[in-house]
Amino acid sequence: MAGQDESASQRVSQDELFFDPQELGADGAPTGVEAEQVSEDADRITTPFDPESIxxxxxxxxxxxxxxxxxxxxxxxxxxxxxxxxxxxxxxxxxxxxxxxxxxxxxxxxxxxxxxxxxxxxxxxxxxxxxxxxxxxxxxxxxxxxxxxxxxxxxxxxxxxxxxxxxxxxxxxxxxxxxxxxxxxTPEAVKFNVFSRINTGGLPLTRQEIRHAMIPGPARGVLAELAESPAFGDATCYSVSSERMADREMVLRFLAFRLQPPADYRTYDFDQFLADAMHRINGLAEAQRAELEREFRQAMGSAEAIFGEQAFRKLRHGQIRKSPINKALFEAVAVNLAELDQADRNRLVASRHEVVEGFRDLMNDWDFERSISVATGDPAKVRRRFEELRKLYRGVLEHA
Structure with a gap:
């Protein structure tokens, strides 16, 4: 009995090391989304611009x-x-x-x-x-x-x-x-930087709130509809708060990487990348937007079927506590699923235990873990996380 108590204590202690802090909403309550560690340059204007244009x-x-x-x-x-x-x-x-x-x-x-x-x-x-x-x-x-x-x-x-x-x-x-x-x-990157410094009653505007305000058009409705869809809610266990548009930002990240393949991602300005994606969604024909929405719902359904309540969350060997949703994982897991046809997605669902164990192993890779935790908009880290998830899926499919 003493040995069992000690083992349980060790497991809980180890699990505490896996706890990832969450972003906070306006009322100080967790949003259900893991807080990203950004680089020191995240809020600086890094793209050259003409001061006369401001x-x-x-x-x-x-x-x-x-x-x-x-x-x-x-x-x-x-x-x-x-x-x-x-x-x-x-x-x-x-x-x-x-x-x-x-x-x-x-x-x-x-x-x-x-x-x-x-x-x-x-x-x-x-x-x-x-x-x-x-x-x-x-x-x-x-x-x-x-x-x-x-x-x-x-x-x-x-x-x-x-x-x-x-x-x-x-x-x-x-x-x-x-x-x-x-x-x-005025360059959009400069607008974004200016508005990101504005406080609303002491509460800074979130990046997605700024994008939403700055870029009117059909993209707003697409993001709202998908964020409120049962497919997204079921896949995320309805744990992502809509209060500060955290849910819409996650949807936008998926759509952005469906419109521009991760392998082609080169910018260091991830916020501008997402703003560009909203403009591109606005410019799509209605049928094209409908196809993107269909892909999103299919990816959500497959992710839920494979990972269950651990979908889009860090999952390590020995972990007991359920981690918050990780936005970078959301992109890599869902977009790679969307790239597969339905037959391959069904095969992954049938081999879900192998996928989950492979993902646990992947979380032991320090470089991969960093790619979903720190400065996640860095091009090398973007390519790393997408490529590793692609390899995981392909490896399981080859042996299915």
């Missing part, structure tokens, strides 16, 4: 002018942002309106200018939506906001915009807001 314009505009742009469809609010966790409560929205009525300055808005002079809101969606919901709710297709939970203007509790005096309505519409606009023509 143009960031700061405007002092009014609430009325912003509402006018909204009415004309010239501001893209990326409305599916509003469905995610973290949307402001009625009290938070009311207190913003209270601040405007009291002429208390509020945080600046950040926009990315599109080619047609439309603006995409990168930071300030909740603020702008709250204002529109109170003053012109039809513009954002929401129920009118009734003020509540006010700190100073308690006499306006329960009132809407139409209940204000004419003087207060004019004051609200003429309130000036500061808008920083990164003009069209």
């Amino acid at each position: 143009s960031i314009e700061t405007q002092s505009t009014t609430v009325d002018l912003l509402l006018s742009r909204l009415r004309e469809g010239m501001i893209d609010l990326a409305p599916d942002f509003q469905r995610r966790a973290g949307i402001w409560s009625d009290v938070q929205q009311s207190r913003l309106i209270e601040s405007l009525l009291l002429r208390i300055p509020v945080a600046s808005l950040y926009m990315a200018q599109q080619a047609n002079d439309d603006w995409s809101v990168v930071d300030g969606i909740q603020r702008l939506t709250s204002i529109a919901r109170f003053v012109e709710p039809d513009v954002v297709g929401m129920t009118p906001l009734t003020l509540r939970g006010l700190d100073y203007l308690e006499q306006f509790h329960g009132r809407g915009y139409q209940d204000l005096t004419g003087r207060l309505r004019i004051r609200l519409r003429e309130t000036q807001l500061v808008v920083h606009i990164i003009k069209h023509g």
